[in-house]
Amino acid sequence: KSQFSTDDHPHRRFNPLTGEWVLLSPHRSKRPWQGQTEALDLTTAPSYDSECFLCPGNRRINGEQNPKYDTTFVFQNDFAALNSEGPKAQGSDALFRFETVEGESRVLCFSPDHSLTLAQLSPEAMQAVIAAWQSQSRELGQKYLWVQVFENKGAAMGCSNPHPHGQIWAHNHLPTLVATKQQRLADYYQQHHSNLLADYVERELKEEVRIVASNDDWVALVPYWASWPFETLVLPRFDIRRMTELTAKTRETLGEIIGALTVRYDNLFRCAFPYSMGWHGAPFDGQEHPEWRLHAHFYPPLLRSASVKKFMVGYELLAEIQRDITPEQAAARLREQSPIHYKNSHY
Amino acid sequence: KSQFSTDDHPHRRFNPLTGEWVLLSPHRSKRPWQGQTEALDLTTAPSYDSECFLCPGNRRINGEQNPKYDTTFVFQNDFAALNSEGPKAQGSDALFRFETVEGESRVLCFSPDHSLTLAQLSPEAMQAVIAAWQSQSRELGQKYLWVQVFENKGAAMGCSNPHPHGQIWAHNHLPTLVATKQQRLADYYQQHHSNLLADYVERELKEEVRIVASNDDWVALVPYWASWPFETLVLPRFDIRRMTELTAKTRETLGEIIGALTVRYDNLFRCAFPYSMGWHGAPFDGQEHPEWRLHAHFYPPLLRSASVKKFMVGYELLAEIQRDITPEQAAARLREQSPIHYKNSHY
Ligand SMILES: O=P(O)(O)O[C@H]1O[C@H](CO)[C@@H](O)[C@H](O)[C@H]1O
Ligand SMILES: O=P(O)(O)O[C@H]1O[C@H](CO)[C@@H](O)[C@H](O)[C@H]1O
Numbered sequence: 046k047s048q049f050s051t052d053d054h055p056h057r058r059f060n061p062l063t064g065e066w067v068l069l070s071p072h073r074s075k076r077p078w079q080g081q082t083e084a085l086d087l088t089t090a091p092s093y094d095s096e097c098f099l100c101p102g103n104r105r106i107n108g109e110q111n112p113k114y115d116t117t118f119v120f121q122n123d124f125a126a127l128n129s130e131g132p133k134a135q136g137s138d139a140l141f142r143f144e145t146v147e148g149e150s151r152v153l154c155f156s157p158d159h160s161l162t163l164a165q166l167s168p169e170a171m172q173a174v175i176a177a178w179q180s181q182s183r184e185l186g187q188k189y190l191w192v193q194v195f196e197n198k199g200a201a202m203g204c205s206n207p208h209p210h211g212q213i214w215a216h217n218h219l220p221t222l223v224a225t226k227q228q229r230l231a232d233y234y235q236q237h238h239s240n241l242l243a244d245y246v247e248r249e250l251k252e253e254v255r256i257v258a259s260n261d262d263w264v265a266l267v268p269y270w271a272s273w274p275f276e277t278l279v280l281p282r283f284d285i286r287r288m289t290e291l292t293a294k295t296r297e298t299l300g301e302i303i304g305a306l307t308v309r310y311d312n313l314f315r316c317a318f319p320y321s322m323g324w325h326g327a328p329f330d331g332q333e334h335p336e337w338r339l340h341a342h343f344y345p346p347l348l349r350s351a352s353v354k355k356f357m358v359g360y361e362l363l364a365e366i367q368r369d370i371t372p373e374q375a376a377a378r379l380r381e382q383s384p385i386h387y388k389n390s391h392y
Numbered sequence: 393k394s395q396f397s398t399d400d401h402p403h404r405r406f407n408p409l410t411g412e413w414v415l416l417s418p419h420r421s422k423r424p425w426q427g428q429t430e431a432l433d434l435t436t437a438p439s440y441d442s443e444c445f446l447c448p449g450n451r452r453i454n455g456e457q458n459p460k461y462d463t464t465f466v467f468q469n470d471f472a473a474l475n476s477e478g479p480k481a482q483g484s485d486a487l488f489r490f491e492t493v494e495g496e497s498r499v500l501c502f503s504p505d506h507s508l509t510l511a512q513l514s515p516e517a518m519q520a521v522i523a524a525w526q527s528q529s530r531e532l533g534q535k536y537l538w539v540q541v542f543e544n545k546g547a548a549m550g551c552s553n554p555h556p557h558g559q560i561w562a563h564n565h566l567p568t569l570v571a572t573k574q575q576r577l578a579d580y581y582q583q584h585h586s587n588l589l590a591d592y593v594e595r596e597l598k599e600e601v602r603i604v605a606s607n608d609d610w611v612a613l614v615p616y617w618a619s620w621p622f623e624t625l626v627l628p629r630f631d632i633r634r635m636t637e638l639t640a641k642t643r644e645t646l647g648e649i650i651g652a653l654t655v656r657y658d659n660l661f662r663c664a665f666p667y668s669m670g671w672h673g674a675p676f677d678g679q680e681h682p683e684w685r686l687h688a689h690f691y692p693p694l695l696r697s698a699s700v701k702k703f704m705v706g707y708e709l710l711a712e713i714q715r716d717i718t719p720e721q722a723a724a725r726l727r728e729q730s731p732i733h734y735k736n737s738h739y
């Protein structure tokens with residue numbers, strides 16, 4: 046039998062942040078695709094769209110009028126998944142267990158310009174977005190245990206409006222995936238007397254093969270256990286536990302790394318690369334949490350081209366996540382992309 | 393403050409099979425939809441398609457010719473995610489943990505007729521499918537610990553060929569989601585001295601509100617903790633742990649319940665209702681497994697119509713599954729559908 050090679054032989058990798066395995070079938074990427082392709086929108090969006098609920102000065106569905114904002118703009122989601130009123134109740138039956146929740150959901154417009162995406166923002170406009178993430182986290186973190194900052198980008202990710210925007214959902218419980226991560230980070234800290242993500246980023250910087258971009262403060266990499274084809278993690282190289290602890294300098298270098306990553310994403314298939322992204326940091330419970338390190342996950346669905354995505358279906362929903370190209374191959378492809386956005390490349 | 397009502401107030405429900413919570417926002421179903429819609433294929437497929445890799449007598453991509461089969465037909469997947477050769481290796485580093493896998497993946501054509509779906513099979517043809525699930529499970533269960541029988545139906549679920557077919561992936565390890573379920577079923581059995589799914593089906597039969605269809609042997613219901621809008625569980629009313637234990641009678645009643653469920657699915661939005669479905673039963677490890685009960689999960693993505701689906705994105709990928717309509721509302725809508733398929737309703 047031949048030597049084991051991660052590029053040729055099916056194997057599983059373990060995700061220490063979730064405790065779940067991922068099945069890798071690198072030999073499978075040759076299969077033909079006859080299934081659904083994503084509709085490619087090649088029209089250029091206008092900078093202002095009078096029909097858009099998020100453009101400055103326009104009316105939203107509930108009748109409220111947006112201000113004529115010129116940087117970022119935050120409002121309570123008109124169809125919020127959470128609200129802070131309502132009776133409290135819970136049921137602890139082993140089979141029918143429930144509890145009421147309290148929280149809020151907000152929408153954050155990244156820019157007044159309808160036609161842009163995070164990847165195309167100027168450095169100053171990017172700073173405004175990070176500052177908004179930070180001030181929202183500070184404000185909502187005073188009231189709630191968990192503040193989930195995230196963005197769904199692109200129709201393929203269920204985003205119902207192309208205007209550049211993200212969301213912030215905050216509530217008084219740790220959501221399922223975060224509760225698991227909290228436990229795993231704490232276990233590692235206890236066992237190894239060190240921080241999992243701090244150890245991990247050092248190891249990756251030495252191995253190099255999964256790094257996409259880095260600067261003095263931040264690293265964007267395809268994690269060893271990535272689920273999505275071009276999934277990435279944005280990790281700090283310094284001790285920071287929550288978004289609220291960013292300084293002027295680490296905000297600036299963070300803007301750079303997000304730019305470096307999202308521009309490469311767009312360049313890979315020459316499209317506005319769809320993804321869901323979001324931030325995880327220590328809960329706002331007043332504790333120290335030395336086991337935590339602030340980080341962002343990017344989960345992009347595209348697999349082979351701007352129109353062919355990976356489907357997390359049958360086997361994935363019933364058994365285990367499966368992927369075809371290896372994280373090392375994905376990182377290499379992203380790394381080799383130009384750091385200049387393809388839409389600006391004629392300059 | 394008003395009385396808590398599951399139809400009006402946001403709450404979380406606990407899934408005892410996964411240990412995960414689901415966030416319910418019933419008041420949110422009123423939000424408008426401006427996002428991506430699924431392409432609706434209203435053309436009627438022909439009974440035979442000369443370009444289809446799965447039709448009887450046709451050649452597949454690797455050059456092999458399908459037999460002129462007239463019921464079901466099973467073959468090794470030409471682009472298998474698993475294979476049984478290859479070197480063995482593993483690495484147990486806390487941050488870079490991997491192991492090689494061995495297994496096979498097969499494709500099961502449900503019918504020679506290219507135009508049909510499970511929902512439209514005659515009772516006899518349905519029996520042939522169940523018999524194939526059973527004989528495949530028996531054969532592969534002799535060689536492997538886990539046999540995953542599943543179907544991806546519809547372009548929205550990444551299915552690359554409309555010819556009615558499912559898949560069977562078998563391997564020598566418990567996949568992530570099954571390992572969790574194994575643990576939870578065993579824990580419940582130890583704590584309560586009874587079987588979780590046996591207890592659950594009895595409780596649901598009494599409560600009635602989440603039942604979609606039932607007969608003497610089987611129940612199809614929307615679980616209390618459903619993630620997908622119209623997710624269902626197919627549960628037996630008798631002690632059966634693996635697919636291999638089905639008898640002529642319980643195969644027949646199972647065919648009935650699958651028909652009753654999938655016809656209602658198609659009738660709900662008058663379309664070939666997309667879903668991923670699959671079976672879970674006790675592992676093939678030679679043990680008794682009194683904590684197990686054979687069951688099927690159906691995970692359909694549609695939310696509001698044949699073209700608007702639920703996206704499991706941002707908040708769902710980073711925090712917790714969120715749903716809008718309640719499981720009780722979903723069950724009521726499915727229950728009220730006609731048991732006659734809309735395509736046959738002129739008879
Ligand atoms: O095997 P298929 O039908 O080509 O592929 C489909 O099902 C597989 C198993 O659920 C998934 O891994 C793929 O993402 C999906 O496109
Ligand atoms: O809030 P939106 O953008 O209307 O909705 C989108 O993001 C939500 C949060 O990730 C998801 O629950 C929805 O399924 C998705 O369509």
